[in-house]
Amino acid sequence: MRASDKAYDELRTDIVEWRLRPGAVLGEVEQAERLGVSRTPLREALARLVADGLAVQQRGRGAVVSDVSLEHIDDLFALRRALEIESARIAARRADPAIFTELRTRFLEAGKGADRESRESFYHLAAELDRRIDAAVANPYIQQSLRSLRVHLARVRRLAQDDPARLAVSALEHAAIAEGIAARNPDIAAAATQLHLHHSLEHIKAHSGTREDT
Amino acid sequence: MRASDKAYDELRTDIVEWRLRPGAVLGEVEQAERLGVSRTPLREALARLVADGLAVQQRGRGAVVSDVSLEHIDDLFALRRALEIESARIAARRADPAIFTELRTRFLEAGKGADRESRESFYHLAAELDRRIDAAVANPYIQQSLRSLRVHLARVRRLAQDDPARLAVSALEHAAIAEGIAARNPDIAAAATQLHLHHSLEHIKAHSGTREDT
DNA sequence: ATGACATCAACTGTATACAGAAATTGCCAA
DNA sequence: TTGGCAATTTCTGTATACAGTTGATGTCAT
Known part of the structure; x- marks a missing residue:
């Protein structure tokens, strides 16, 4: 399994199961360290999450988990x-x-x-x-x-x-x-x-x- | 404008306007050179195209423009x-x-x-x-x-x-x-x-x- | 002549380094 | 005390290098 897929699956599961709450900041360095992958595959994972609408890209502050209410x-x-x-x-x-x-x-x-x-x-x-x-x-x-x-x-x-x-x-x-x-x-x-x-x-x-x- | 956005826009336009036909292989190195960007932003552009359904990822052979008939x-x-x-x-x-x-x-x-x-x-x-x-x-x-x-x-x-x-x-x-x-x-x-x-x-x-x- | 195997080459996937930009914080002045 | 400005620090965006894998090609044996 590719590292980017692993990162995507873990992040998506964390978001869907509310371990990552709406508004949580997904810093590239922080999440890359947490998931044990490099920044490159993690960026790909973040891009997919944004495409899914589970995260929104904020200028300068990385991606944050999208709001749901x-x-x-x-x-x-x-x-x-x-x-x-x-x-x-x-x-x-x-x-x-x-x-x-x-x-x-x-x-x-x-x-x-x-x-x-x-x-x-x-x-x-x-x-x-x-x-x-x-x-x-x-x-x-x-x-x-x-x-x-x-x-x-x-x-x-x-x-x-x-x-x-x-x-x-x-x-x-x-x-x-x-x-x-x-x-x-x-x-x-x-x-x-x-x-x-x-x-x-x-x-x-x-x-x-x-x-x-x- | 970011290089990845530029690559995405150009590739998407090329596909929608049939300059890139269905089945055309989108090699990372080849397209990166053609569009004047590095492989990293081009990979992000390809990922977005795949998410859009305009291209499909083939194992080992990169992405190819998706079929439409x-x-x-x-x-x-x-x-x-x-x-x-x-x-x-x-x-x-x-x-x-x-x-x-x-x-x-x-x-x-x-x-x-x-x-x-x-x-x-x-x-x-x-x-x-x-x-x-x-x-x-x-x-x-x-x-x-x-x-x-x-x-x-x-x-x-x-x-x-x-x-x-x-x-x-x-x-x-x-x-x-x-x-x-x-x-x-x-x-x-x-x-x-x-x-x-x-x-x-x-x-x-x-x-x-x-x-x-x- | 055909098929299989081995070698080679190209490409993908990942990591890391570097540059530019933005935000935060601290300091100084009013 | 508050507001503004500057400097520092952190983070994003991009490039490039390296390793592993896959596909292709050529040769040898049957």
Whole structure:
């Protein structure tokens, strides 16, 4: 693995998992020493972070971790609406119904439990649905935009606490999306996605507080 | 201006304007000498091009200009539909009607002439409409995705020849979009945008040939 | 004649040194 | 005490050198 990739992965993980808070200064020398790489690959890593929108370049003061707050969530979800609803539409036209029928069943199953174990499996299942939709859409341009978007979403999710009740409902919403795609009905898949995004946004805005954990 | 910015701008322009064809190898030493910069800033420029999707990194053989063909156009327009229709919707809810009413008038005027001069003014007008919609949407995430998309669109446009008749119709379609936004009617703005994108895609697919000019 | 292996060359990836610019800090004057 | 200016220090941006790897080419053997 290249040193620049290593630096990029570590910095990105640190930012997404809030170990590097918004506003933190990413000095080239400091971070290069911390990660054990030279300044050249670290600069490449910083450039990629800036391209991702995870950091902003400040003149003279290096790069700082970009801000993320509730004000940006509406903007983030506006883009998410545009991309995921269109993706659901396209997937519903192209997907293999068998795959999404099976996913629907597993979502209905995952919604029943509320312990940590089933919570973990639910997150993995949601990620798998994303991957399956991506594969069905098979559009590199949409995939790239979604990939960039999901990095920011992962960051924002840390603003909201876990909520078992929301998780159960969310599982049902995911099942509805899978059902709409399996039925090859673009309108239903789009509607289910829109509904899910609406509830998801409402939940984050309602149950978010300032986090002061590690 | 930084040397890396200069290298990035020149390479990007060369790729978008087809001076660097798809498949062209971007050797670090070769391009660094050609552009009169060192390898370090050139590497940063290449990294940005790869992030933009204008080049792909090949192991061992440097970066090559990414492929663009008619097969990708449907994918490109799928993303464009998602982003621009949603943008039109949002702009219709927030925009200042006076600005878009004036833009509509200018589009109706621009559609009448067919000479090179009015063609130029039409392109500038279309770009201004994009900017005005961007400003009204005021969403940095959507703006970033749109910016990346438009680079690819500029590349694809060279596949299709100019067509005065299409230009006149296109002006009317742009006027309709501006009208929908000015009327603060999201559905009409979205419908006008969808119609415009549909015709635009049809035109490109119908009137595109292999170009072997400089 | 063809295929495989070895050698060579070119290119990428990384580190480091150097120059220029900007910010911060300290000192002096009002 | 406060404001402005200057000097120092740190950081960015660029160039270049070095090492490792990969691809290409040529030769030899079958």
